[in-house]
Amino acid sequence: MKDLKEVYEERRSVNFFDSSKDLDEETLKKIMDLAVLAPSAFNLQPWEVIAVKSPEAKQRLYDAALKQPKILAAPVTLIMVGDKDAYTEANEAWWYMRDVGIPDDKILGNIDFAKNVLYNTDLKRNNFAVRNTSFLCMSLMYAAKYYGVESHAMIGFEEDKIKREFNIPDNKVVVLLISLGYFDESKTLYPRLRRKKYEEIVKVV
Amino acid sequence: MKDLKEVYEERRSVNFFDSSKDLDEETLKKIMDLAVLAPSAFNLQPWEVIAVKSPEAKQRLYDAALKQPKILAAPVTLIMVGDKDAYTEANEAWWYMRDVGIPDDKILGNIDFAKNVLYNTDLKRNNFAVRNTSFLCMSLMYAAKYYGVESHAMIGFEEDKIKREFNIPDNKVVVLLISLGYFDESKTLYPRLRRKKYEEIVKVV
Numbered sequence: 001m002k003d004l005k006e007v008y009e010e011r012r013s014v015n016f017f018d019s020s021k022d023l024d025e026e027t028l029k030k031i032m033d034l035a036v037l038a039p040s041a042f043n044l045q046p047w048e049v050i051a052v053k054s055p056e057a058k059q060r061l062y063d064a065a066l067k068q069p070k071i072l073a074a075p076v077t078l079i080m081v082g083d084k085d086a087y088t089e090a091n092e093a094w095w096y097m098r099d100v101g102i103p104d105d106k107i108l109g110n111i112d113f114a115k116n117v118l119y120n121t122d123l124k125r126n127n128f129a130v131r132n133t134s135f136l137c138m139s140l141m142y143a144a145k146y147y148g149v150e151s152h153a154m155i156g157f158e159e160d161k162i163k164r165e166f167n168i169p170d171n172k173v174v175v176l177l178i179s180l181g182y183f184d185e186s187k188t189l190y191p192r193l194r195r196k197k198y199e200e201i202v203k204v205v
Numbered sequence: 206m207k208d209l210k211e212v213y214e215e216r217r218s219v220n221f222f223d224s225s226k227d228l229d230e231e232t233l234k235k236i237m238d239l240a241v242l243a244p245s246a247f248n249l250q251p252w253e254v255i256a257v258k259s260p261e262a263k264q265r266l267y268d269a270a271l272k273q274p275k276i277l278a279a280p281v282t283l284i285m286v287g288d289k290d291a292y293t294e295a296n297e298a299w300w301y302m303r304d305v306g307i308p309d310d311k312i313l314g315n316i317d318f319a320k321n322v323l324y325n326t327d328l329k330r331n332n333f334a335v336r337n338t339s340f341l342c343m344s345l346m347y348a349a350k351y352y353g354v355e356s357h358a359m360i361g362f363e364e365d366k367i368k369r370e371f372n373i374p375d376n377k378v379v380v381l382l383i384s385l386g387y388f389d390e391s392k393t394l395y396p397r398l399r400r401k402k403y404e405e406i407v408k409v410v
Contacts, residue, residue, distance in 0.1 A: 134339030
């Protein structure tokens with residue numbers, strides 16, 4: 001049990017990971033199983049995760065990600081991949097709607113609508129992948145903290161190189177890297193940076 | 206106090222809002238103040254929120270968003286806007302780093318790096334806006350539920366029309382609409398749709 005507000009307040013982007021502490025797959029699975037409760041468009045879940053854990057794979061990711069030390073130090077770094085084509089009928093998640101009694105003609109209507117209206121340009125398909133996978137990323141970073149695991153999101157990488165190294169096809173987007181692990185207690189984090197105030201962000205009309 | 210896992214499990218995309226129940230601005234502020242604890246690249250917070258609350262504004266949004274009934278029924282719908290240009294020195298959030306003692310030459314180096322490497326194409330600038338604003342969206346939907354408020358995310362809208370109606374310039378992206386309010390208890394939701402299994406999503410390398 002951990003209060004959501006406390007998790008939000010205590011989650012930080014942790015630059016320094018204790019390289020002596022492993023993250024076992026059981027914990028990763030608990031984090032993922034909680035994180036996937038994030039919503040996605042039509043519940044299509046247009047995401048995949050490559051968990052980079054072996055020293056050999058870490059080295060390849062490190063070389064493709066501006067040699068950021070935390071990739072080597074953290075026990076695992078997740079390559080968060082979004083699928084631009086996950087709105088087509090090839091995605092079996094469309095048919096999960098059958099489980100709750102949604103009729104096939106309604107599902108087929110949604111597929112048509114997705115193809116012809118919602119995701120009918122390459123930019124819209126890109127944004128579909130980035131947006132939904134980002135929901136998962138955010139959900140996952142809080143879920144990790146809930147289970148006592150620290151995270152650090154990174155966008156500094158060469159996408160082409162990562163795709164080549166990890167066999168990610170061109171219809172997919174590398175949305176984010178997320179290192180997971182435990183804080184190196186010999187280091188100190190800066191205090192949390194200030195957030196913009198409500199009045200600066202929100203306009204009520 | 207509410208357990209994070211319970212919030213995750215209980216949050217649903219709610220199609221039916223009780224139009225007789227208002228969402229007061231104090232509650233909206235509490236939700237936002239919690240949601241903005243989401244991380245963003247360099248803490249740049251490239252987001253803005255237009256909270257559509259008046260009947261007149263709701264009608265304009267309804268007409269730009271495929272006449273989805275929940276825009277009229279929900280007490281408020283948020284237009285979640287991402288700023289593709291928020292990585293430039295014009296964003297005062299760069300200078301929040303001074304508060305924690307980060308020196309100006311480091312900040313200026315980061316600004317250069319953002320301009321020349323991270324966000325040096327239009328697609329990267331678009332993805333910067335969509336990705337970070339999506340973190341806020343996800344953070345906000347859980348935060349709303351924490352405070353007893355239901356949400357529904359929508360991507361079915363004409364972006365050009367929303368931009369015109371609500372004076373959103375071209376360097377910004379309408380990332381998502383989120384209706385907020387209280388469930389119409391006279392309605393029933395489908396059971397939650399199935400999520401893909403860990404083994405279907407994650408590959409460990």
